[in-house]
Amino acid sequence: MSIVYLIIIGAAAGFLATRFMKVETGVLQTIGIGILGALIGGLALRFLLAVLGAFAGLVGAVLGAMLLLYIWKSFAGR
Template identity: 60%
Template sequence: MPFLTLMIIGAAAGFLATRVMKLNTDVPTTIAIGVFGALIGGGLLRLLVWSLGAAAGFVGAFLGALALIWLWRTYIR
């Protein structure tokens, strides 16, 4: 089922991409463009989400450390 879904989404994405870029292609080429574009775009998007997730973890740790230092200076010292 995921293969069929990839083909349908790839066909739709390829159709839209070829129309936006004003490229006249046959149906198999349009589907191939969409499927390979989905693989490339999906990989890049996963990499972006992973890297932003790591950066968000660092920012969260930094803010938590700042809060802990503030609490320590305010209430313990």
């Protein structure tokens, strides 16, 4: 089932990409472009999300530490 799904999605993605880029290709080339584009795009998106996720974790950790320092300074001074 996943192979058929990959071919259908690849054909649709390849069709849209070739139309947006105004490139004329055959059916097999269009499907191949779509499948390879899905692999490349999926890997790039996963990498981007991993990097942004790590950065978001760092920002969250810094904000949490700043909040903790604010609370500590507020109660330690009394």
